[in-house]
Amino acid sequence: MQEVRRVISAIVMNESSVLARVSGLFAGRGYNIESLTVAPIPNSDLSRITIVTKGNQRIIEQITKQLNKLISTLKVIEHEEMVEKEMVLIKFPASEHLSDIQALCHAYNGGIVNAGENIIIAMAADESKRIEHFIEASQRYNPLEIVRGGIVAIER
Amino acid sequence: MKMSGAQMVCEALIAEGVTTVFGYPGGAIMNVYDAIYKQNGFEHILNRHEQAAVHAADGYARATGKVGVAMVTSGPGFTNAITGLATAYMDSIPMVVISGQVPLSLIGTDGFQEVDAVGISRSCTKHNYLVGSIEDLPRIIKEAFYIANSGRPGPVLVDIPKDITAEYGVFNYPAEVNIPTYRPVSKGNDRQIKKAVDAILESKKPLLYVGGGVVLGNASDLVREFAKLTQIPAVETLMARGVMGSDNPLLLGMIGMHGNYASNMAMSETDLIISLGARFDDRVTGKLSEFAKYAQIIHIDIDPANIGKIVDVDYPIVGDVNDVLQKMTSQLVGTVNPDRYQAWREILARYDELHPLSYNDSDEVIKPQWAIQRIGEMLGKKAIITSDVGQHQMWAAQFYPFDRPRQWINSGGLGTMGFGFPAALGAKRGVPEKTVVNITGDGSILMNMQELITAAEYNIPVINVILNNNFLGMVRQWQTFFYDKRYSATDLSFQPNFKALAEACGGIGYDVATKKEFDEAINDAIKQNKVCFVNVAVHRFENVLPMVPAGGALYNMLLEHKDQ
Numbered sequence: 198m199q200e201v202r203r204v205i206s207a208i209v210m211n212e213s214s215v216l217a218r219v220s221g222l223f224a225g226r227g228y229n230i231e232s233l234t235v236a237p238i239p240n241s242d243l244s245r246i247t248i249v250t251k252g253n254q255r256i257i258e259q260i261t262k263q264l265n266k267l268i269s270t271l272k273v274i275e276h277e278e279m280v281e282k283e284m285v286l287i288k289f290p291a292s293e294h295l296s297d298i299q300a301l302c303h304a305y306n307g308g309i310v311n312a313g314e315n316i317i318i319a320m321a322a323d324e325s326k327r328i329e330h331f332i333e334a335s336q337r338y339n340p341l342e343i344v345r346g347g348i349v350a351i352e353r
Numbered sequence: 354m355k356m357s358g359a360q361m362v363c364e365a366l367i368a369e370g371v372t373t374v375f376g377y378p379g380g381a382i383m384n385v386y387d388a389i390y391k392q393n394g395f396e397h398i399l400n401r402h403e404q405a406a407v408h409a410a411d412g413y414a415r416a417t418g419k420v421g422v423a424m425v426t427s428g429p430g431f432t433n434a435i436t437g438l439a440t441a442y443m444d445s446i447p448m449v450v451i452s453g454q455v456p457l458s459l460i461g462t463d464g465f466q467e468v469d470a471v472g473i474s475r476s477c478t479k480h481n482y483l484v485g486s487i488e489d490l491p492r493i494i495k496e497a498f499y500i501a502n503s504g505r506p507g508p509v510l511v512d513i514p515k516d517i518t519a520e521y522g523v524f525n526y527p528a529e530v531n532i533p534t535y536r537p538v539s540k541g542n543d544r545q546i547k548k549a550v551d552a553i554l555e556s557k558k559p560l561l562y563v564g565g566g567v568v569l570g571n572a573s574d575l576v577r578e579f580a581k582l583t584q585i586p587a588v589e590t591l592m593a594r595g596v597m598g599s600d601n602p603l604l605l606g607m608i609g610m611h612g613n614y615a616s617n618m619a620m621s622e623t624d625l626i627i628s629l630g631a632r633f634d635d636r637v638t639g640k641l642s643e644f645a646k647y648a649q650i651i652h653i654d655i656d657p658a659n660i661g662k663i664v665d666v667d668y669p670i671v672g673d674v675n676d677v678l679q680k681m682t683s684q685l686v687g688t689v690n691p692d693r694y695q696a697w698r699e700i701l702a703r704y705d706e707l708h709p710l711s712y713n714d715s716d717e718v719i720k721p722q723w724a725i726q727r728i729g730e731m732l733g734k735k736a737i738i739t740s741d742v743g744q745h746q747m748w749a750a751q752f753y754p755f756d757r758p759r760q761w762i763n764s765g766g767l768g769t770m771g772f773g774f775p776a777a778l779g780a781k782r783g784v785p786e787k788t789v790v791n792i793t794g795d796g797s798i799l800m801n802m803q804e805l806i807t808a809a810e811y812n813i814p815v816i817n818v819i820l821n822n823n824f825l826g827m828v829r830q831w832q833t834f835f836y837d838k839r840y841s842a843t844d845l846s847f848q849p850n851f852k853a854l855a856e857a858c859g860g861i862g863y864d865v866a867t868k869k870e871f872d873e874a875i876n877d878a879i880k881q882n883k884v885c886f887v888n889v890a891v892h893r894f895e896n897v898l899p900m901v902p903a904g905g906a907l908y909n910m911l912l913e914h915k916d917q
Contacts, residue, residue: 210534214471214483225476255661262658268480268500271534 198253202231204281204350205257207264208272211237211244215269219246222267228252228260232283232347243271249325249348278353283325284346285332286310289317293338301338305331316341358487358518359388362451365494367394368526371422373782375400375409379426380466381453384518386424398782398811401803403430405775407437407450408801411508412776414446415762416737417783418571420502421448427455428466431512432473436769438508439477443766444592445569447506449497454483456516470512479507484514487522492530499530504537505656506569537655541672541680549627549651549668550684556625556649558697559585562608565592565765566630566654566674568758575678576629577601582682584691586701588616590631592765595755605701606710609637610901611747614708614910617901619701620645621908628652630674633663634766643906653677708899710751713914721745721820721891724871725752728790728818731875736788737762737780741773741797744826747897749792771800777815778808788816788879795821795845798886802854808884809859816878818887819851822895830896834911855886865889 209215216235223230231249238245250260257275264273289298295312298319302308305328307321321331325348332343356364362385366374375398378386389397400406403425410421421441425434431452441448455464471481480500482493490513497509553559567576573596580587580603587597588608597604606613608620620626626648631637638644644664651668652660660669670677712722725748728736738753739762740746746763755761762780764772777791798819808815825843832840852862861883863874871889878885899910 214475217472218475221475258661259658262662266656266658268532268535 198255200251200253201257202249202251203257204276204279204348205248205250205261205264206274206276206350207246207248207270208238208274209244209246209267210269210271211242212269215244216246218267218269219248219264222263223250226259226263228256232345234347234349247347247349274352276350276352279350280353281324281348281350282322283328283348284320284322285328286344286346287319287332287335287340288342289319289335289338289340291315291317293317298338301331301334307331354524355521356524357384357388358490358513358520358522359384361487361490361522361524362494362513362518363388363392363394364524365491365526366422367392369420369494369498371395371420373398373413374422374424375406375413375779376424377403377406377426377430379430379453381427381455381515382424382430382451382518383453384515385451385453385513398778398807400775400778400807402801403433404436404771405801405804405807407434407448408440408769408772408775409779409782410448410450411437411441411446412739412762412779413783414441414448414779415776416759416780418759419447419783420498421446421779422451423448424451426453426466427470428468430466431468431470435473435477438474438510440764440767440769440772441508442477442479444565444764445506446508447502448508449494449501450508450510452510452512453518454512454514457485457514458516460514470510474510478510481510481512483512484517487517487520490517490522491524491526495527496530496532500532500535538657538671539655539673539676541653541670541677543680545668545670546677546680547684549670550681552625552649552651552668553583553585553627553681553685554688557693558623559583559625559627559694560619560623561585561587562590562620562626562628562631563587563593563596564590564629564631567593567596570630570655570674571758572630572674572678573758575675575682579678579682582691583685583689584694584698585627586619586694586698588612588619590634590637590765591750591763593631594750594761595758598756599754600756605705607750609634610639610903611751611897611899612901613705613710613751614899614912615701615705617899617907617910618704621906622700623648626650628654629678630654632659638663639901639905639907643908708912711914712895715892718892719866719868719871719889721748721822721895722752723868724818724820724889724891725749725792727868727871728792728875729754731872732788732790734760736760736790737784739763739773739777739780739789739791741791741793741800742768742770743794743797744822744830744895744897745792745794745797745820747827748820770797773797774801774804774815774817777817778804778813781813781815790816790818792818792820794826795819795823795848796825799849805855805858805860805884813884814882815884816875816887817885818875819889820891821848821851821888822891822893823848824893827897833894833896834900835902851886851888855884859884861885863887
């Protein structure tokens with residue numbers, strides 16, 4: 198069976214052990230996690246865990262079923278029609294051209310978020326594929342550090 | 354009403370109708386044990402090892418259908434309980450285990466007897482709780498019982514820090530649970546059920562594949578009724594022995610690695626599997642690419658995650674097997690023609706004639722299969738049979754005439770040696786009117802033999818029949834077949850004196866080498882009504898057959914019995 202990439206959101210109780218339950222499930226059953234993002238859902242006692250995973254159709258189906266089976270899980274969404282965004286922060290030496298970096302960031306839905314004596318920090322928020330392009334393009338400005346944020350997704 | 358957390362635990366257990374708790378005290382759970390001392394709503398059985406306490410609660414649950422309860426202390430008490438939890442989890446047994454934990458202020462400091470109980474047990478419990486405040490305690494216990502015994506059952510752990518059992522609070526035991534994130538499905542989808550019924554009507558070679566879910570769901574009568582109406586033949590998994598009844602003409606036998614020829618051939622040739630509370634375990638399917646190649650599959654299961662996990666399913670039905678079977682049966686009344694499957698039943702009958710389940714009996718040495726058949730003749734329906742894990746377990750599953758669900762208690766999923774004896778204690782406590790026989794081996798029995806003391810102290814008369822071949826028999830069998838007879842670490846010729854061992858602990862011991870002695874020992878054991886070891890010298894090299902070699906196709910069975 199063919200491997201596919203899937204973005205899955207699990208709506209779970211916002212309690213201390215819930216992330217361990219989810220990540221433990223993936224580790225224990227040998228499922229793959231490409232990225233995982235978790236944050237509370239405003240005005241509720243719930244959290245949203247957004248997971249990017251890869252696997253064949255049987256594995257993906259098992260992942261959603263096993264996630265659903267956790268007592269702390271309210272709902273699992275296997276995204277199809279979605280808007281997905283990932284954030285990245287990149288640190289450049291201040292010796293690079295600020296305006297060039299700024300122009301690049303603009304192309305990827307970002308900008309300069311901090312400029313100091315020695316460093317420039319840029320950010321971008323876009324689809325994962327485009328974030329990868331952004332990181333590639335940034336190489337010519339000698340990045341010092343790159344921090345990727347993991348996916349968040351919302352169904353259209 | 355204000356009371357301590359420890360009292361709340363007792364009051365909650367009483368409110369849940371618990372009459373027996375199996376356990377072992379220690380520092381972090383002492384407050385609860387103090388409260389147990391002062392109450393008389395339930396009895397506490399002091400097993401001599403936490404693993405045994407949990408297995409006993411498990412055996413109690415399997416025999417009665419009620420939630421089993423065990424209690425242990427923190428740290429090593431809890432880690433000893435893990436095997437018991439994992440055993441119950443694999444076989445979906447409803448159980449609540451209460452463990453003590455170091456005080457909240459000490460958690461995370463590597464305190465004395467501290468271990469991360471919820472972390473360790475996450476993957477072998479249906480759910481677990483670390484109680485964070487006394488206000489949550491009654492609700493959590495209520496939820497634990499509900500979760501354990503609803504949907505697909507399973508063990509639930511409640512880990513309670515010591516300061517919470519000492520603290521005082523108001524005890525309001527909730528009448529109902531409200532867990533918005535947990536809503537087990539019970540009703541099957543009507544459209545899917547209709548499609549499945551049509552598939553049954555169109556099939557020529559349907560087969561009922563009956564699993565342990567039927568036992569857990571108390572749906573045995575419905576399954577028998579369904580089979581009777583449709584005249585569709587049935588195979589049982591290891592966990593379902595007793596569902597159809599041994600004298601049921603539609604029962605072909607047990608399926609799987611040590612299933613009988615007709616059952617495995619039926620599975621290989623059927624055109625429609627009707628799976629009832631079974632999960633296509635690897636010990637059932639054999640080589641997957643060769644499994645049931647001609648079959649469409651109706652998969653009825655209360656756990657959606659079981660469906661499509663191993664095999665692709667044509668008619669998935671999530672729901673309680675009772676609900677689904679009732680609906681299917683009512684749609685099949687008047688529409689199904691049992692004659693349609695006559696030719697199929699005849700084929701299977703011929704398979705059974707060709708290679709019936711058999712063994713070569715001997716007058717010189719007791720054959721283990723004979724011993725099991727003999728117990729069946731002597732006790733039949735009057736007994737509950739537990740077992741440990743290995744050859745004796747398979748022979749018991751093959752040769753004992755099981756006639757009702759919950760008569761056969763064994764660790765099928767995890768395959769836990771040392772399960773049988775403590776589970777037998779729990780079963781006997783739960784169903785005292787039955788004779789409880791633990792069929793075990795000389796390897797397994799030593800893994801929880803300390804329970805002799807428990808059985809003697811509480812006068813729980815369990816008959817342990819040790820089929821003693823001086824080997825770790827099942828591993829030895831694999832070594833014979835697949836490792837060129839290199840008997841690495843399986844020779845158990847260095848043995849305790851089992852008779853003396855039983856007697857040293859206040860039980861009775863019998864050494865048996867002939868059929869006559871066997872009959873005398875079993876009859877005496879029944880009469881004496883005390884815990885006993887019946888140490889039976891059996892043929893050393895007897896093999897469990899048929900056997901599907903691991904990874905082989907179900908239809909490729911080793912069949913011949915050659916005495917070695």
